Amino acid sequence: MEAVLLAFILMLSVFLGFELIAKVPATLHTPLMSGANAISGITVVGAIIAAGADLGPWSTWLGALAVFFATVNVVGGYMVTDRMLSMFKKKDSDTRGDS
Template sequence: MTTVYLLFILILAVFVGFELIRKVPATLHTPLMSGANAISGITVIGAVSLAGGVQHEWATWLGAIALVLATINVVGGYLVTDRMLAMFKKR
């Protein structure tokens, strides 16, 4: 029964996230990306603590996967933000 609740929360989070991001105007994408990078940085810290902890083997693997995905998100987000901000610099 707990799995059903967790699956429901995951589907609801995906739907709400998609609807929120879809309605963001183009001028707000850079600040939104910066905020997402901060949140992903917190995710990296949580993933490191999960991957390095002494739990079940599946928790360690899940933490390692979360660490890789969150790191890709942070690095990619900063690269995109830097590129977007470079468009506003004077040449």
Template structure:
């Protein structure tokens, strides 16, 4: 039963993802890609439960390494996106206000 529910969640998120991104202007392609990439760092949550849980030693090590890499993805991803958007905003501010 659990598996079926998870399948439904998967299906609905896929439809949602398609709906969200359908009308994006070309200038936002790279920031959007980078922002979405930062979200995929959500693996950090899974890595946390493995690194801190009562698992075998090996699983803990792997979990800790996963926390490290996923944190790079999350922190770096959001910061890079913010920098890109900052530049974008300055350049287009007068137009954006109209």
């Protein structure tokens, strides 16, 4: 019975997440996703706790894998944010013409 409830919650969250993301305008999608990836640094902390829990070798390996993927997600979020912000920086060339 518990597995059915968990499967229902998973399917409901997938549907809700898809509907929410589909409603976001394209101009806001990148800033929202990069912010969400940066916030997911909390996942790194949880993965470190899971990797350090002494529940057997599977727990350690899966926790280490979670640390890796969560770190990739956070770094990717910061890289997307940096790339997005670099589009708004002024060019280095002097455009005033008063040399």
